[in-house]
Structures are given as structure tokens and as C-alpha cells.
Amino acid sequence: MYPLRINKSGVILTAIDSEISLGRLIYLIKDEYPQIENEEIKIINKGKVLQDNDKKLSDLGVSVNKDRLIVIPATIWKFFE
Numbered sequence: 001m002y003p004l005r006i007n008k009s010g011v012i013l014t015a016i017d018s019e020i021s022l023g024r025l026i027y028l029i030k031d032e033y034p035q036i037e038n039e040e041i042k043i044i045n046k047g048k049v050l051q052d053n054d055k056k057l058s059d060l061g062v063s064v065n066k067d068r069l070i071v072i073p074a075t076i077w078k079f080f081e
Contacts, residue, residue, distance in 0.1 A: 004032045010071040016057065018064045023053030029071060036076045044070040 005013040006029070016025065022043060030037040043050045045062050049072075057064060 004028055006033070006071055010076075012069045012071065016064045016069070018058040018062065019056050021054055021056055022050050022060060025057065026053065039073075039076050041076065042072050044072055 003014070007013055012029075020028075025043065026041060029041065030039075045060070045067050050057075050060050050062070052060065062069065
């Protein structure tokens with residue numbers, strides 16, 4: 001996978017594999033952005049917070065080619081202003 005890029009609003013801009021688990025995605029985000037590695041983050045899809053870190057994104061109803069995933073809380077992106 002390419003390095004993850006997230007804009008200042010928390011929207012993930014990088015294409016993501018639908019077979020990746022939610023927990024792995026969160027790990028990759030924290031690895032790419034070490035400034036937030038100690039923060040508790042959540043991923044939002046279609047207005048709902050995704051849960052169950054062991055499930056694949058596809059099993060959670062994410063269409064990675066269409067849906068915009070948002071990393072919250074937005075306050076963590078203050079590190080990049």
C-alpha cells in the first residue's frame with residue numbers, strides 16, 4: 001500500500017485495500033503520522049463510526065472506491081496546521 005495521506009479535515013485521500021482490517025488501518029495511520037500515535041482515533045464511514053477492529057473494511061460495508069473515510073476526532077489534525 002502507498003503511504004497514507006489524510007487532509008486537514010481528516011479525510012483519507014489514499015486508495016485503501018478493502019481486505020484490510022479496521023484495526024490494521026488505524027495502525028497504519030498512527031505509523032504514518034507518529035504525532036498522533038498516542039491519540040484514540042476512530043474512522044467514520046457514511047456518518048457512522050466503524051467498530052470491530054478485527055473485521056475487514058469490506059465486511060463493515062465500506063466501498064473503498066466510493067466512500068470517503070474520515071479520521072476523527074478532527075482536533076488531532078491540529079498537529080499539521
